[in-house]
Amino acid sequence: MHTQSSVTKEIRSKVRNIRRELPHEQRLKAEHGIYQQIKKHPKVSSAKHIAIFLSFDGELNTKPIIEYFWQQKKSIFIPIIHPFNNDHMFFLRYDEQTELTRNRFGILQPKLDVRNIIPYKKLDIIFTPLVAFDERNYRIGMGRGYYDRLLAGYQQTDIYPIGLAFTCQKISYIPNQPWDVQLPEIINA
Secondary structure, three states: OOHOOOOHHHHHHHHHHHHHHOOOOHHHHHHHHHHHHHHOHHHHHOOOEEEEOOOOOOOOOHHHHHHHHOOOOEEEEEEEEOOOOOOOOOOEOOOOOOOOEEEEOEEEEEEEOHHHHEOOOOOHHHHHHHHEEEOOOOEEEEOOHHHHHHHOOOOOOOEEEEEEEEEEEEOOOOOOOOOOOOOOEEEEE
């Protein structure tokens, strides 16, 4: 008998491999489609403070999106794992001069500087990474629950979370737990 967590681990492993093996031309075409959707998105156009992740493990390349946001004079923030509480993350301002370091998972993040922290409730949009998603906009992340904890109760704030993914990451159904956050939108191509 499969437990829910073993099913989730199976999905995570399978979809990460599919994402990593996405042919280069197909990846570029999908990324272009996603970038175009972001550029035309009314909530993105009006946003001032945007959180977005730095790509890792075959995720959508966020560098062109970040550069577009800088051109649009938007303030960009990148998640970092809390140095004293490994179950939480917060966001630091990110610009062309920001020094990056690798966290314990090997993911690039800004070097900690408390002057660059933004209270997450001041963010307008949080672009969330994901491994897999379904029709209902439930997502499977990397398994640590950072975004589910962060976004719990986001409906009581002005934050608008948006998932970013390739269409090949979509599956029919994700078995969700009560603490899993259903995103209002997932942009994919």
